[in-house]
Amino acid sequence: MSAERKIRVLAAKPGLDGHDRGVKVICAALRDSGMEVIYTGLRQTPEQIVAAAVQEDADVIAMSVLSGAHNYLFPRVMELLKEKGIKDVLVMGGGIIPEEDVPALKAAGIAAIFGPGTDTKDIIGFIKENVRQR
Amino acid sequence: MCDPQKLASLQAAKAKYDEKVEKVLQKMPERKKEFVNTSGIPVQRVYTPLDMEGFDYLKQLGLPGQYPYTRAVQPTAYRGRFWTMRQYAGFGSAEETNERYHFLLKSGQTGLSVAFDLPTQIGYDSDHALAQGEVGKVGVAIDSLWDMERLFQGIPLEQVSTSMTINSPCAVLLAMYLAMAEKQGVPFAKLRGTVQNDILKEYSSRGTYIFPPRPSMRLITDIFAYCTAEVPQWNTISISGYHIREAGSTAVQEVAFTLANGVAYVDAAIKAGLKVDEFGPRLSFFFNSHLDFLEEIAKFRAARRLWAKIMKERFGAQDPRSLMLRFHTQTAGCSLTAQQPLNNIMRVAFQAMAAALGGTQSLHTNSFDEALALPSELAVQVALRTQQVVAYETAVADTVDPLAGSYYLENLTDQVEAKAQEYIDQIDRMGGAVAAIEQGFVQKEIGAAAYRYQQEIEAGTRVVVGLNKFQVKEEEKPKDLLKVDPEVGNRQRARLQELKSTRDNAAVAQALAALKTAAQGTDNLMPPILAAVKTLATLGEICDTLRGVFGEYEAPALI
Numbered sequence: 001m002s003a004e005r006k007i008r009v010l011a012a013k014p015g016l017d018g019h020d021r022g023v024k025v026i027c028a029a030l031r032d033s034g035m036e037v038i039y040t041g042l043r044q045t046p047e048q049i050v051a052a053a054v055q056e057d058a059d060v061i062a063m064s065v066l067s068g069a070h071n072y073l074f075p076r077v078m079e080l081l082k083e084k085g086i087k088d089v090l091v092m093g094g095g096i097i098p099e100e101d102v103p104a105l106k107a108a109g110i111a112a113i114f115g116p117g118t119d120t121k122d123i124i125g126f127i128k129e130n131v132r133q134r
Numbered sequence: 135m136c137d138p139q140k141l142a143s144l145q146a147a148k149a150k151y152d153e154k155v156e157k158v159l160q161k162m163p164e165r166k167k168e169f170v171n172t173s174g175i176p177v178q179r180v181y182t183p184l185d186m187e188g189f190d191y192l193k194q195l196g197l198p199g200q201y202p203y204t205r206a207v208q209p210t211a212y213r214g215r216f217w218t219m220r221q222y223a224g225f226g227s228a229e230e231t232n233e234r235y236h237f238l239l240k241s242g243q244t245g246l247s248v249a250f251d252l253p254t255q256i257g258y259d260s261d262h263a264l265a266q267g268e269v270g271k272v273g274v275a276i277d278s279l280w281d282m283e284r285l286f287q288g289i290p291l292e293q294v295s296t297s298m299t300i301n302s303p304c305a306v307l308l309a310m311y312l313a314m315a316e317k318q319g320v321p322f323a324k325l326r327g328t329v330q331n332d333i334l335k336e337y338s339s340r341g342t343y344i345f346p347p348r349p350s351m352r353l354i355t356d357i358f359a360y361c362t363a364e365v366p367q368w369n370t371i372s373i374s375g376y377h378i379r380e381a382g383s384t385a386v387q388e389v390a391f392t393l394a395n396g397v398a399y400v401d402a403a404i405k406a407g408l409k410v411d412e413f414g415p416r417l418s419f420f421f422n423s424h425l426d427f428l429e430e431i432a433k434f435r436a437a438r439r440l441w442a443k444i445m446k447e448r449f450g451a452q453d454p455r456s457l458m459l460r461f462h463t464q465t466a467g468c469s470l471t472a473q474q475p476l477n478n479i480m481r482v483a484f485q486a487m488a489a490a491l492g493g494t495q496s497l498h499t500n501s502f503d504e505a506l507a508l509p510s511e512l513a514v515q516v517a518l519r520t521q522q523v524v525a526y527e528t529a530v531a532d533t534v535d536p537l538a539g540s541y542y543l544e545n546l547t548d549q550v551e552a553k554a555q556e557y558i559d560q561i562d563r564m565g566g567a568v569a570a571i572e573q574g575f576v577q578k579e580i581g582a583a584a585y586r587y588q589q590e591i592e593a594g595t596r597v598v599v600g601l602n603k604f605q606v607k608e609e610e611k612p613k614d615l616l617k618v619d620p621e622v623g624n625r626q627r628a629r630l631q632e633l634k635s636t637r638d639n640a641a642v643a644q645a646l647a648a649l650k651t652a653a654q655g656t657d658n659l660m661p662p663i664l665a666a667v668k669t670l671a672t673l674g675e676i677c678d679t680l681r682g683v684f685g686e687y688e689a690p691a692l693i
Contacts, residue, residue, distance in 0.1 A: 025382075
């Protein structure tokens with residue numbers, strides 16, 4: 001019997017924002033919880049993120065934006081996933097996301113938005129509960 | 135405390151005290167087994183003159199305005215005048231930001247600090263594909279001299295000092311400021327202000343880099359050389375620990391990595407043929423003021439002493455002004471919580487007080503709503519009032535460096551300095567700050583400290599009031615958060631079209647060609663950039679010209 005496949009997470013920084021403390025901390029926590037984490041680094045276009053998710057066969061895309069560009073970038077990633085016919089990847093966002101922006105982002109298909117002060121255990125729990133089953 | 139007899143009786147008294155403590159501990163243990171600060175320095179139960187053995191006042195502290203400047207760089211410090219109250223601000227278009235500047239100046243702010251949006255900071259015009267969704271968001275969008283002129287409409291440049299948080303394309307924005315001053319008829323010699331111009335911390339902590347390290351260092355030393363000759367009152371760099379700390383470093387790492395970057399700039403400038411005392415006096419610094427009140431005060435003092443020693447002993451600087459570490463401070467954005475945001479007002483107040491007790495030259499106090507959005511006008515006003523209260527009401531500024539001589543603070547200052555020096559030695563052995571960053575050493579150290587901090591919060595060993603203790607269930611979020619007008623991107627793009635259809639495009643092409651030639655050679659790049667800016671060449675066009683010659687930085691894959 002082969003070992004259980006690890007959950008694969010693509011952590012990404014879309015746009016021009018350079019605040020990567022949060023995303024790096026989350027990468028470390030997800031890895032410590034047994035997931036496989038690929039971090040794209042800064043300044044990724046939505047196209048690059050979707051391409052990386054396909055190439056890495058990611059189960060989860062976790063994006064972080066603190067620059068206020070989330071209303072453009074997050075839905076754009078969802079659009080591109082749809083264009084490629086990818087429906088079962090769990091997409092999450094985090095950063096400085098005003099509460100009033102959350103409903104529209106969820107309607108666009110972002111499964112969850114995690115703001116400042118989130119416990120990494122909550123993120124890990126959310127992923128384990130909602131990730132696609134293989 | 136040199137009297138051996140008194141020292142002996144103190145030792146005896148301390149031994150008795152320790153015995154008593156043992157008994158007390160059996161009945162009532164302390165809150166924690168070990169008390170340790172963010173830098174990993176153990177904090178003792180009590181400090182006495184026994185912890186200051188060998189203390190040499192003149193050697194370690196000196197008087198205010200005297201080497202090694204531990205107490206202050208200036209003899210009278212805040213008795214002369216308070217620190218400059220300078221709130222970092224910028225959002226949307228130049229017109230909207232200009233309005234905020236007039237509001238701040240009317241509220242008693244004494245200097246301006248420009249926040250540029252990310253496309254501007256990374257050298258893209260507002261119509262660039264990568265600028266989508268980012269125009270006017272974290273700062274003001276500046277594409278050309280036109281925007282810069284609108285930004286400073288009605289503000290007399292000879293009366294304000296202006297700080298600009300701009301790094302990779304610093305030369306271009308500085309050139310726009312100079313071109314605008316020329317139009318206003320203000321001589322360059324009267325201009326006062328600061329450009330951040332600190333690329334090394336962009337690679338390690340902040341992320342707005344464009345070019346690889348070598349040409350970036352050339353742009354920086356070109357600015358040093360140009361300003362030394364032409365804009366003598368300008369601070370040509372603000373060597374920044376702020377962002378290193380925000381990225382998660384400890385206090386010791388903040389001092390160490392900042393001063394190591396400083397060493398790299400001084401080395402580069404000397405290599406470029408400048409004399410240390412020509413540019414040394416115009417170097418300035420930028421630190422964070424975090425939550426551990428006394429550790430922060432010790433940090434500021436340690437940084438001042440260490441830089442003075444480095445400039446004197448390592449670089450042989452003679453001009454006292456070259457030895458003086460002058461710094462701006464911002465309170466710690468990363469310490470603000472989205473939960474119970476009004477609590478942030480108190481955090482900012484303590485951090486502002488630490489900065490004042492640490493002897494900062496200027497201060498930005500954060501707004502309480504910044505973990506939620508860009509600050510609203512009310513929040514900005516409270517933030518500014520906070521530092522005004524520290525200055526005008528608490529009287530901490532009435533005597534210079536009032537905590538000096540505290541057994542704990544002096545011990546801590548020594549330890550922060552020593553531990554920072556260890557890091558600098560380690561970085562030297564790696565080949566200097568550029569090499570240490572290229573190898574990912576600095577980034578890994580910061581990342582590990584950030585993860586530790588988060589783990590402490592999640593384990594509850596580090597209490598964040600309102601977040602992991604004293605939570606409330608349903609909280610009301612502050613209203614009236616600032617919303618950037620989504621139309622700003624479209625307006626900037628329309629303005630760019632207008633610019634390109636009305637300016638003399640042949641003159642622009644000629645200026646950019648001259649810049650390209652200069653970039654391929656070794657001439658100072660400030661004059662051709664200034665010439666290009668005056669023809670209304672855009673920021674993006676100028677940076678693209680330089681990208682064509684210098685290439686772009688590729689961050690090492692670290693995770």
